[in-house]
Amino acid sequence: GAGVSQTPSNKVTEKGKYVELRCDPISGHTALYWYRQSLGQGPEFLIYFQGTGAADDSGLPNDRFFAVRPEGSVSTLKIQRTERGDSAVYLCASSLEAGGTGELFFGEGSRLTVL
Amino acid sequence: AQSVSQHNHHVILSEAASLELGCNYSYGGTVNLFWYVQYPGQHLQLLLKYFSGDPLVKGIKGFEAEFIKSKFSFNLRKPSVQWSDTAEYFCAVKVSGGYNKLIFGAGTRLAVHP
Numbered sequence: 001g002a003g004v005s006q007t008p009s010n011k012v013t014e015k016g017k018y019v020e021l022r023c024d025p026i027s028g029h030t031a032l033y034w035y036r037q038s039l040g041q042g043p044e045f046l047i048y049f050q051g052t053g054a055a056d057d058s059g060l061p062n063d064r065f066f067a068v069r070p071e072g073s074v075s076t077l078k079i080q081r082t083e084r085g086d087s088a089v090y091l092c093a094s095s096l097e098a099g100g101t102g103e104l105f106f107g108e109g110s111r112l113t114v115l
Numbered sequence: 116a117q118s119v120s121q122h123n124h125h126v127i128l129s130e131a132a133s134l135e136l137g138c139n140y141s142y143g144g145t146v147n148l149f150w151y152v153q154y155p156g157q158h159l160q161l162l163l164k165y166f167s168g169d170p171l172v173k174g175i176k177g178f179e180a181e182f183i184k185s186k187f188s189f190n191l192r193k194p195s196v197q198w199s200d201t202a203e204y205f206c207a208v209k210v211s212g213g214y215n216k217l218i219f220g221a222g223t224r225l226a227v228h229p
Binding site: 042045055095102103106107109 | 209
């Protein structure tokens, strides 16, 4: 596709449930990033993939959060035992390579609401 | 660790007014600096960036930003705003030479009235 695609665009779930959020980056982009944006805040880094491997997962808040990118393209962010504090917009971004040009191409985000 | 502070959370202007949005960062080493913009209903996109060289950087849509190293600042300016500039603006920093692990400020929501 032309841009970064994220699904679902909106997800409402109950506390304690499991959630998966999907990101389809721009074709050919080897670097993929997940960010989380809470209300009134800027995006907060979660994890960075270069190819299939998670090169930096220092932003994941705890072990309920996990992300994979098995074939170096599509990535899935997985959240176990969701809590109300997980409610946020989860943003995915990709860039052409690992080198830091600073230009990230963002998707429109998945808005997660935990009731 | 790096951090970014944006001083204005909400700004309201009339068309043709001048704009300056403040951004200060905290980091002792060499950084790269960015402004991203999010128009209503759209995704975040890069407005401009500073890596090295001329500290006055020009971006799209008539925006510019000036890097003042001694003040750890990277303020965004536009001489005359338009209604279509209504958006949220985010300042971001990353460590020079590193990958695109951007640290964002909290954002400034700009509303321009016709």
